[in-house]
Every structure is written in C-alpha cells, then in structure tokens.
Amino acid sequence: MAGRINMVSIKQKALASQKVIRSAEIEAKARFNRAKAGLLQDFLNDVVTNEIRGGNKTSNSSGTLGGYGNLFSYIGFYEGFDPIAPIEDYLRNFIFNARVINRSGNLTVLVKWPTINTIRALSSMPWEEGNSWVEGIEGGISGFSNYMYDLARGSGRSGAAVQKKSETGVVSTFSTKKYLPTMLKESYKRFK
Numbered sequence: 001m002a003g004r005i006n007m008v009s010i011k012q013k014a015l016a017s018q019k020v021i022r023s024a025e026i027e028a029k030a031r032f033n034r035a036k037a038g039l040l041q042d043f044l045n046d047v048v049t050n051e052i053r054g055g056n057k058t059s060n061s062s063g064t065l066g067g068y069g070n071l072f073s074y075i076g077f078y079e080g081f082d083p084i085a086p087i088e089d090y091l092r093n094f095i096f097n098a099r100v101i102n103r104s105g106n107l108t109v110l111v112k113w114p115t116i117n118t119i120r121a122l123s124s125m126p127w128e129e130g131n132s133w134v135e136g137i138e139g140g141i142s143g144f145s146n147y148m149y150d151l152a153r154g155s156g157r158s159g160a161a162v163q164k165k166s167e168t169g170v171v172s173t174f175s176t177k178k179y180l181p182t183m184l185k186e187s188y189k190r191f192k
Contacts, residue, residue: 021100021102024100024109025098025100025109028096028098028109028111029096029098031191032096032098032111032191033096034191035187035188035190035191036091036094036114036187038187038190039091039114039183039184039187040088040091040092042183042187043087043088043091043180043183044084044088046179046180046183047061047062048062048064048071048137048177048179049084051070051071051072052071052072052075052077052083052084053082053084054070054072055072055079055080056070056072056073056077056079056158056159057070058070058072062177063175063177064137064174064175064176064177065144065147065174065175066173066175068149069147069149070149071137072158073149073158073159074141074144074147074149074174075125075126075133075136075141076125076126076127076158077126077158078126078158079158079159083123083133086122086123087119087122087123087134087180090114090118090119090122091114094114096111097111097112098110098111098112111191113184113188113191114184115184116135116180116181116184119132119134119180119181119184120132120134120135123135125141134179134180134181135181137176137177137179137180138176138177138178138179138181138182139176140174140176141174142174144173144174
C-alpha cells in the first residue's frame, strides 16, 4: 500500500500537543532564569552599583566624577537611603510569565522581560522628578560644576556634599558609563 505522508499535518499536530507546549515552556523558563540571574549578577557586581550602595563616604571608583566625591552624594540621595534596593527587588522578584502561541505550524513563546520603564519609575532623581539616575549614568547627569564634596562638614541631603551657586568645581564634566539600560538589552539578547 503506497501513500503520501503529510508532514505539515504531522508538524501541526505535534506542535499542538500539550507535551510539546509544556516542553517549550520549560525550556523558555530555564533560559529566562539563566538570563535573569546573569542580569542580576551583572547589576549587583557593577562598579556603579557598588559605589552608590557604598553611600556618601565611598570613593568615586566608577570614575564618572573624575575621582572626586562619589555618585551617592553627587546624585543627592538622602543619607541612609539605599537607592539600589528597589531595583534589586524588582529584578530579583520578576517572575517568569509566558504565553505559547501556535501559528501555522510554528511555536512561539512570548515572555515578559524587565523593562526600563519600570526601572525609570524606581530610579527617579531625588531632586529632579521625571529623570532617572539609572538612565543618567549612561546619558549624563548635569550640574557637576556646582557639586562640592564636603564630607568633613557632613552637609546637604546626602550628608557629604553641597550644591554651590558658582560653577567652579574640581572637575567640570560627568563621564557617562554603560549601566543597567545596556545590561537589560544585552541580557534580553542572551535570553532570545
């Protein structure tokens, strides 16, 4: 008995199988968890993260301020505040959420990924609402010529710096650095 095998039909039936769909979800979740762990590790080990988490007495190990002062006091966080914690919580607790779609014999897994919009909301500048300090690390943060690091006096919001009226600072420019927005894009590429 001779006949034709309809491979398209077989493929469509196989991809509609709950076992195949479940296997796709399991594989996507494993990839998601690896990428998320890598993103979290990159964020927590970054020199900018550690400098900010170090508070108002740490050095400018990121080099963004030319070695003068530190990002915590320059950005103007309140003394004792941990600006990294809300972002860390968001990334750590971001859960795998997927939807499997079977279209014309192709299986697609749609997965939600952490967004810069949420991180923007979690990283609002303490003195300039609407602007994100996380994005500012990559795009620039103005006002460096008015920044005066003064740990000895323990002044200002951060307890270590003041904003001067004159623009005679030690260093006149803020040096940008790749940070979380780039990490998000790179980790998403690794996930795909």
